């Protein structure tokens with residue numbers, strides 16, 4: 001059916017569009033997340049937006065990633081008890097705008113190796129659907145809500161069009177049947193008329 005084809009296409013659009021609009025930054029590019037790399041120079045000239053992701057690539061166990069505040073960045077200290085990202089392919093989604101800081105918490109990689117990153121995250125480029133949830137919850141991508149709304153709106157329209165098409169087809173079929181029935185009735189009437197005339201003539 002046509003409507004399931006539309007559904008399929010729209011489902012794909014819903015998945016692909018946000019990932020096209022969001023950019024994935026591999027921190028340090030092919031150098032990855034390491035010591036003695038100028039991450040300030042790396043970040044310079046790049047535009048980070050809400051919805052984008054940072055990927056920290058490194059050999060597992062050699063480094064880690066800690067999210068800190070501005071003071072933590074300056075002094076290379078992380079708040080006690082925060083969880084480090086440690087798997088060597090760590091993805092951070094930029095959920096809110098503003099300054100963001102990450103440091104490596106292993107040995108003195110931050111102090112002596114300058115393994116620290118500070119970026120400014122700009123609001124997302126696509127206007128989001130107003131959602132109180134996105135402001136409150138950290139790990140939610142508000143960009144998805146906007147696109148989902150748009151896509152489901154289109155989907156609803158497509159479904160309606162499809163069911164209207166189906167109704168129209170049903171109507172047409174009914175009309176055809178009606179014409180057939182009328183045709184049969186007409187034939188019967190003509191036969192009756194002929195018989196009546198015949199009887200009339202025989203009586204004369």
Ligand SMILES: *[C@@H]1O[C@H](CO)[C@@H](O)[C@H](O)[C@H]1NC(C)=O
Nearest residue numbers: 069070071072077078079080
């Ligand atoms: C920044 O983080 C440090 C711990 O690393 C903490 O002591 C300090 O209060 C924080 N500052 C702000 C403004 O949150």
